[in-house]
Amino acid sequence: MTLPADVTSGRDQLALLTSADGLTWQRVPADQLGRPETGGSTAGSVCTLPAGGSVVLGSTRTGVPSQTAAAWTGVDGAWRPAAVDGAPDGSSFSSCVTSGDAVLATMDVSGGTEVWSTRDGAAFEKVAALPTGGTADAITTSPAGLVGVGALRTDGDDGPVLWLSEDGASWSWVTLPASDRQVGSFTVGAVGDDVVLSAQAPGGTQMWTVSDLEVTG
Structure with missing residues (x-):
């Protein structure tokens, strides 16, 4: 299982904790999560990918005060940030659910909510507004x-x-x-x-x- 958390050290930065039994937890090395150039990162949703592994959803700071929806994908213990192409400025993922052969996620955007989909945690597409x-x-x-x-x-x-x-x-x-x-x-x-x-x-x-x-x- 995977648990996202925020670490503050001058700016908020995403930390991921993983556990096989819910009792003992290890932190994912920070260098696997990347580091936004202009701000911090945060996440609040985790879903299991249909083919295995996990995707963590949240946002990264792309300026002040703007943020952009972002994702991090973990497979077999290795994590990497994933670009969400097409995510608008000011957006952030708010929740997700695994449904069939995809993960569906709600994205907060200016004026409302969009629904996005990913099968592998690497490629994302908007499916509804x-x-x-x-x-x-x-x-x-x-x-x-x-x-x-x-x-x-x-x-x-x-x-x-x-x-x-x-x-x-x-x-x-x-x-x-x-x-x-x-x-x-x-x-x-x-x-x-x-x-x-x-x-x-x-x-x-x-x-x-x-x-x-x-x-x-």
Whole structure:
């Protein structure tokens, strides 16, 4: 297993810890992760590649204050940074899930969220963009298909939503009932046939359980 962490020594720098049993941990040598020329790096998501190995997703500083989505791939104990060609300035990966023969990842960009895909942790492609005003903090798989949680803020919608997709390329959404529309820091997980979601609001944590889910997007 792999655990990303931030190390601060004048600037934030990504550190990766690996373990075979969850008890003893080793730090990946820093020279395997590269070092951004103009700033630090950070990551918060790790997924298993379909053919084996892991991909860690986050961002690197490409200027002040700009950042760009970035990835690091580890196979058989050897790690290397991977360029995410086409990632826009100001972007950052926020979550990922292994689905079929690819890893799907949400990328925060100016004005919303994009969905990107990689099979090997080296080559990435954009497969979808959520509707204008739509964001997704987290995605996972469920027996019904891909699900994500985030928000949709438009003239007609303003609050938390559940995102649904069969293939990661086309997404629909369901509005979630909320006592406070200003929510964020979403999480999502599948428990049996149900999906459990949470979000932080000014008044505290809100949670939802969604049953009988049918994915049509």
